[in-house]
Amino acid sequence: MDLNIIIENFVNSYGVVSIFILVFLEYANFPIPSEIILPMVGVVGKKYNIDIFSLILLSTLAGLIGSLLNYWIGYYFGEKVVKYVVNKFPKTKKSISASNNFMRRYSKISVLLTRFVPLARTAISLVAGVARMNLAEFVIFSTIGIFIWNCLLITGGTFISELFSLQYLTIEVLLALILAIVIIWLIKKLCDNYRNK
Numbered sequence: 001m002d003l004n005i006i007i008e009n010f011v012n013s014y015g016v017v018s019i020f021i022l023v024f025l026e027y028a029n030f031p032i033p034s035e036i037i038l039p040m041v042g043v044v045g046k047k048y049n050i051d052i053f054s055l056i057l058l059s060t061l062a063g064l065i066g067s068l069l070n071y072w073i074g075y076y077f078g079e080k081v082v083k084y085v086v087n088k089f090p091k092t093k094k095s096i097s098a099s100n101n102f103m104r105r106y107s108k109i110s111v112l113l114t115r116f117v118p119l120a121r122t123a124i125s126l127v128a129g130v131a132r133m134n135l136a137e138f139v140i141f142s143t144i145g146i147f148i149w150n151c152l153l154i155t156g157g158t159f160i161s162e163l164f165s166l167q168y169l170t171i172e173v174l175l176a177l178i179l180a181i182v183i184i185w186l187i188k189k190l191c192d193n194y195r196n197k
Contacts, residue, residue, distance in 0.1 A: 027066030042157020063146040067125040074129020095119030099127040115145025
């Protein structure tokens with residue numbers, strides 16, 4: 001079944017609550033890629049005439065609440081929870097390591113900056129909690145970063161929906177776009193590595 005049909009059915013069944021749930025789960029470190037979900041939110045919102053600004057605010061609130069959940073888990077359970085997550089889900093080691101590196105290098109602003117870095121985007125909340133970052137600063141930097149990220153992706157989805165009819169935006173088209181982006185990123189990475197040698 002196409003991703004757009006799944007999301008459309010979910011939104012039809014549960015309305016904007018479904019958007020809140022999907023975004024909350026993504027920011028709470030569930031394996032739901034915002035790079036796919038948020039543009040689809042823009043597409044579905046456009047199709048059902050849901051105000052884009054409302055979608056952005058709703059998704060920002062959901063992202064902040066999901067991030068706060070991770071923050072509090074990290075705050076109360078500390079390094080033990082990080083070790084548990086890494087042992088239980090070995091693929092998270094890279095994102096948690098990247099978040100730790102950002103936190104060491106950029107201090108508090110890392111919470112904002114990592115919102116634009118795949119994998120580290122959601123892990124930073126757990127790391128900030130473990131580091132016992134000031135809650136008010138965490139909320140401010142998280143809100144700004146989440147708002148900008150969600151705004152870009154939802155607006156992108158709205159733009160895509162104007163270019164294509166929703167019926168033509170299949171999982172295959174999305175996967176091809178993602179694959180093209182990954183290939184371009186890999187080529188850029190290889191070229192950067194080659195230049196640094």
